Amino acid sequence: xxxxxxxxxxxxxxxxxxxxxxxxxxxxxxxxxxxxxxxxxxxxxxxxxxxxxxxxxxxxxxxxxxxxxxxxxxxxxxxxxxxxxxxxxxxxxxxxxxxxxxxxxxxxxxxxxxxxxxxxxxxxxxxxxxxxxxxxxxxxxxxxxxxxxxxxxxxxxxxxxxxxxxxxxxxxxxxxxxxxxxxxxxxxxxxxxxxxxxxxxxxxxxxxxxxxxxxxxxxxxxxxxxxxxxxxxxxxxxxxxxxxxxxxxxxxxxxxxxxxxxxxxxxxxxxxxxxxxxxxxxxxxxxxxxxxxxxxxxxxxxx
Numbered sequence: 001x002x003x004x005x006x007x008x009x010x011x012x013x014x015x016x017x018x019x020x021x022x023x024x025x026x027x028x029x030x031x032x033x034x035x036x037x038x039x040x041x042x043x044x045x046x047x048x049x050x051x052x053x054x055x056x057x058x059x060x061x062x063x064x065x066x067x068x069x070x071x072x073x074x075x076x077x078x079x080x081x082x083x084x085x086x087x088x089x090x091x092x093x094x095x096x097x098x099x100x101x102x103x104x105x106x107x108x109x110x111x112x113x114x115x116x117x118x119x120x121x122x123x124x125x126x127x128x129x130x131x132x133x134x135x136x137x138x139x140x141x142x143x144x145x146x147x148x149x150x151x152x153x154x155x156x157x158x159x160x161x162x163x164x165x166x167x168x169x170x171x172x173x174x175x176x177x178x179x180x181x182x183x184x185x186x187x188x189x190x191x192x193x194x195x196x197x198x199x200x201x202x203x204x205x206x207x208x209x210x211x212x213x214x215x216x217x218x219x220x221x222x223x224x225x226x227x228x229x230x231x232x233x234x235x236x237x238x239x240x241x242x243x244x245x246x247x248x249x250x251x252x253x254x255x256x257x258x259x260x261x262x263x264x265x266x267x268x269x270x271x272x273x274x275x276x277x278x279x280x281x282x283x284x285x286x287x288x289x290x291x292x293x294x295x296x297x298x299x300x301x302x303x
Contacts, residue, residue: 003033006100006153007082011072012051013041015090018200020050025093027057031100035059037079039072047090070165070173077159084114084153087174088197092150095119095195103153106192112158113181113189116151116196129199133191139183143236144216146175147189151196158187171208172215179219 008026012019026036038051040063048063055061060079066072073087088094107114120127132145162180165173181187221229 004084005033005035005082006031007035007037007080007085007156009073009076009080009085009087010038010089011069011076011087012038012043012047012090014043014045014047016046016050018091019047021093022088022090023054026088027054028097029094029100030097031104034100035082037061037076039076041066041072067167068170070167074164077156077164080156082156085156086153087149091200093198095197099194099196102194103192103196108190110188111190112155112187113147114153114192115147115189116192116194118148118151119195119198121198121200128195135191137182137189140236140239142179142183143232147178149174150199169215169219171212172219175216176219
C-alpha cells in the first residue's frame with residue numbers, strides 16, 4: 001500500500017474532560033500522511049479552548065450547532081480530502097502510536113473497509129470487542145452485529161457512492177452504513193486481529209442500547225418486511241443456541257461469557273482493572289459450514 005492520505009475525524013460536544021486525550025492520541029500517530037479534522041457541535045464548556053491549543057496541528061476544525069452525531073460525522077466526511085477515513089470521536093483513543101501504520105500495512109488490494117478490534121472501557125474493567133470477524137460477512141453476520149467505526153478505515157468514496165450516514169436514526173446509522181455496504185452492495189471488507197482503539201462505555205449508543213436495537217429492528221423490518229424479519233430473527237436465535245449447545249460439550253464452558261457471535265473463536269472474560277483474559281478455544285464450525293442454508297438467499301427486500 002502506498003502511504004495514502006488518511007483523514008481522522010473527531011466529533012465533539014461539551015467534551016472538555018476527554019477531548020485532549022483524543023487529540024493527543026491522533027497527533028502522536030507515527031503514520032506520516034494524516035489530516036486531522038475536528039467537528040464540534042457548539043461546545044460551551046471549554047472544549048473549544050482545548051482545541052485552540054492544538055490549532056497549528058489540526059488540518060481543519062469548526063464549532064457550530066448540528067443535528068446530532070451523524071450530522072456532525074457527515075460534516076467531517078464532506079471536509080475530508082483523504083482516500084481513507086477513520087472516526088475517533090471525543091473520548092476515544094488509538095491503542096498505540098503505530099496502529100494506523102499497522103493498519104495501512106495490512107490492507108489488501110480491493111478492500112474498501114478495513115476493520116479491527118476495540119477495547120471497551122468500563123469503570124472497573126475492560127473487555128476486548130471484536131465485532132464481526134469473518135472475512136466475507138453476510139446477512140446473518142450483520143443482522144445484529146457490526147464493525148466498530150473507531151477500529152475501521154473506510155474508503156471515503158463509499159460515502160459518495162452510497163450516501164452519507166442517515167440522520168433518520170440517532171444511534172445505529174454507522175451499523176446501517178456497514179450493513180448496506182457489505183450485505184446490499186457486496187463491498188469487500190477485511191478483518192485484522194489488531195486492537196485499534198480504546199472506547200469508553202459512556203457514549204450515546206452505550207447508554208441507549210434498547211433504543212439502538214429498536215432502530216435496527218425498524219430498519220430491517222422496512223428493508224425485508226415484518227414477516228421475513230421475524231424469520232431471520234428466529235434463525236439467528238437458532239444459530240446462537242446451536243452454538244451454545246456445541247460449546248457446552250467443553251469442560252469449563254461458562255454461558256455468561258459466550259460471545260454474541262454465532263461462531264466465536266475465543267471467549268473473553270473481563271478482569272477488574274488488570275486488563276483482559278483471553279481463553280483460547282478450538283474453532284467452532286459455522287452452522288453454514290455444516291448445513292446448506294440456501295433459503296437465506298431467497299430473502300428479498302420489501303418493495
